[in-house]
Amino acid sequence: MARGPGKGERAGDAPEDACARLQAWPWTCNGCQHRRYGCGKALRCEYSAARAQTxxxxLLSGARRGVNAKEYDFERAMATIRSDVARGLSPAQIACGRADRFKVHPTTIYRWIAAGYAGMSDAELRRKVGYKPRREPSAAKPTSHGPERSYKAFSALPEEGRARAAEMDTVIGLSKDSQCILTLYSRPCKVQVCLLLPEKTSSAVAAALDMLERAIGKPLFQRLFGLVLTDNGCEFSDTEALERSAFHGTARTKVYCCDVRASQQKGGCERNHVELRKLLPKGRGISFDDLDGRDLAVVMSQLNSEPRPSLMGLSPTAMLEAADPEAAAALMDALGIEEVPYGRLDLTIGAVDRDREERGLPPLA
Structure with a gap:
């Protein structure tokens, strides 16, 4: 109910024949002995604290509802957000990359999208619609490595050594494809290296590591990939060949393996594959047999130019250049990686197809 006159004020609104309690403070029937029984007055007024609080x-909620911005500025911001989401960028990256144009928290962008502003919906966010039921567990397969290369042995290493380790895995295309992608993920800088393998075998992996070692030199290879954590795939079974240097057969790295069906132990690599799949998505009929080195250079340039909230808004290439300029220059020159400015970032297959079109090649999808 509306507030009545204060103590000492005149009623004004109460009719002359109203109860005397309504013509003086506190202007309500609260406290009257006839409140519930025996009151024959036509006009009654009761105060409810719960109703008043509601x-x-x-009133406060309604005052804060909506967006605190002018209509034109908000429409322009939403158009920018929609354009960036269409390029595969996350709300966190948009909030960081567009901070000079509008200051907004990533959760606010998520809320705007969920509310349907600018015709958007959660279906445009890959992570919200990309989940699927897990497969039923199968019997564990025996591993080819001994306890000296187990995850337990890796966990026993000093924390500094584990923090600078690289994570290695492979990404496949269609089931009929011969080629696949070998990925090397640097934990400190989040740099993702992608190497094309002619086949998914241990000898092909060893040859790819040999090529990379010759391109950047053994000292830099050991600084970046001197400690590697991978899974129990057949392509990583010959650990001695993977560890053997291309120069005089000496050791270049130390390989450790995760436990069986425990890919979360190299979660950084697995999480970065989500970004890789934005550029080479599943279910689009993309054959990895059509890929070449230039395609992977475009993929790595886009992936490693993403601003990462975990790196305080820096990209992996910028982080590597700040930490080790020599290694960054050698790695980027050897693999054709370029720093892509935010305005040209495109985390979709369109980035690869445009480059292929310039080279006179058909699109992948």
Whole structure:
């Protein structure tokens, strides 16, 4: 109910024949002995604290509803957000990359998208619609490595050594493809290296590591990939060949393996494959047999130019250049990686197809 006159004020609104309690403070029937029984007055007024609090809360909520911005500025911001989401960028990256144009928290962008502003919906966010039921567990397969290369042995290493380790895995295309992609993920800088393998075998992996070692030199290879954590795939079974240097057969790295069906132990690599799949998505009929080195250079340039919230808004290439300029220059020159400015970032297959079109090649999808 509306507030009555204060103590000492005149009623004004109460009719002359109203109860005397309504013509003086506190202007309500609260406290009257006839409140519930025996009251024959036509006009009654009761105060409810719970009802008054509900009305007050509704008033405050209504005052804060909507967006605190001018209509034109908000429409322009939403157009920018929609354009960036279409390029595969996450709300966190948009909030960081567009901070000079509008200051907004990533959760606010998520809320705007969920509310349907600018015709958007959660279906445009890959992570919200990309989940699927897990497969039923199968019997564990025996591993080819001994306890000296187990995850337990890796966990026993000093924390500094584990923090600078690289994570290695492979990504496949269609089931009929011969070629696949070998990925090397640097934990400290989040740099993702992608190497094309002619086949998914241990000898092909060893040859790819040999090529990379010759391109950047053994000292830099050991600084970046001197400690590697991988899974129990057949392509990593010959650990001695993977560890053997291309120069005089000496050791270049130390390989450790995760436990069986425990890919979360190299979660950084697995999470970065989500970004890789934005550029080479599943279910689009993309054959990895059509890929070449230039395609992977485009993929790595886009992936490693993403601003990462975990790196305080820096990209992996910028982080590597700040930490080790010599290694960054050698790695980027050897693999054709370029720093892509935010305005040209495109985390979709369109980035690869445009480059292929310039080279006179058909699109992948």
């Amino acid at each position: 009305l007050a809360d509704g």
